[in-house]
Amino acid sequence: GAGVSQTPSNKVTEKGKYVELRCDPISGHTALYWYRQSLGQGPEFLIYFQGTGAADDSGLPNDRFFAVRPEGSVSTLKIQRTERGDSAVYLCASSPGASGALDTQYFGPGTRLTVL
Amino acid sequence: AQSVTQPDIHITVSEGASLELRCNYSYGATPYLFWYVQSPGQGLQLLLKYFSGDTLVQGIKGFEAEFKRSQSSFNLRKPSVHWSDAAEYFCAVAHNYGQNFVFGPGTRLSVLP
Numbered sequence: 001g002a003g004v005s006q007t008p009s010n011k012v013t014e015k016g017k018y019v020e021l022r023c024d025p026i027s028g029h030t031a032l033y034w035y036r037q038s039l040g041q042g043p044e045f046l047i048y049f050q051g052t053g054a055a056d057d058s059g060l061p062n063d064r065f066f067a068v069r070p071e072g073s074v075s076t077l078k079i080q081r082t083e084r085g086d087s088a089v090y091l092c093a094s095s096p097g098a099s100g101a102l103d104t105q106y107f108g109p110g111t112r113l114t115v116l
Numbered sequence: 117a118q119s120v121t122q123p124d125i126h127i128t129v130s131e132g133a134s135l136e137l138r139c140n141y142s143y144g145a146t147p148y149l150f151w152y153v154q155s156p157g158q159g160l161q162l163l164l165k166y167f168s169g170d171t172l173v174q175g176i177k178g179f180e181a182e183f184k185r186s187q188s189s190f191n192l193r194k195p196s197v198h199w200s201d202a203a204e205y206f207c208a209v210a211h212n213y214g215q216n217f218v219f220g221p222g223t224r225l226s227v228l229p
Contacts, residue, residue, distance in 0.1 A: 040222075041221055042120075043206070043219045056216055058216060093160070101211065102167055104165075105160075105162065107159035109158070
């Protein structure tokens with residue numbers, strides 16, 4: 001079946017611009033995660049959704065970052081006034097949601113964001 | 117705060133040799149522990165996980181990991197490495213009640229023919 005998909009695969013933008021990154025989880029998965037992975041680093045947790053609600057957004061670095069999941073499936077990560085330091089690969093993962101942290105997370109291929 | 121360290125940035129082994137990748141965590145209680153693999157051009161894939169019970173856990177692709185509470189470690193092992201195992205390996209930890217996962221910096225594995 002289809003896995004987690006993310007669009008676009010690459011996004012180049014200029015400093016100060018607004019960007020949206022999209023994640024399509026596996027059908028039926030209620031849990032959805034966003035991570036950010038900088039070069040040479042492990043993924044850094046940003047936000048976790050259970051259904052439509054953000055159950056844990058403690059990883060969002062500041063108020064320029066926001067994520068939504070209005071219908072409990074597709075999620076959009078929004079970054080305002082982008083900065084060069086936002087350049088990274090943004091990963092999305094989904095899981096069935098029944099077993100909390102023990103559920104296997106299935107990761108998408110990521111969106112590579114470059115802020116010039 | 118939780119933290120995960122992977123002391124080895126890069127490891128090179130010969131095909132057929134054994135492998136051990138180290139992972140140490142800092143957390144007040146027994147966390148949930150995970151190992152993920154990230155191959156070039158592919159997404160992160162779960163190899164195995166530990167949450168309780170037998171401290172030696174088996175995963176996919178012939179990997180296993182052992183939880184040692186006294187050492188706060190969760191090292192990944194494989195008895196015989198294949199060329200296709202060349203990838204980046206990440207150890208991760210999560211609360212047993214929360215979903216905030218913390219990943220280590222990763223260990224890059226190279227395999228010599």
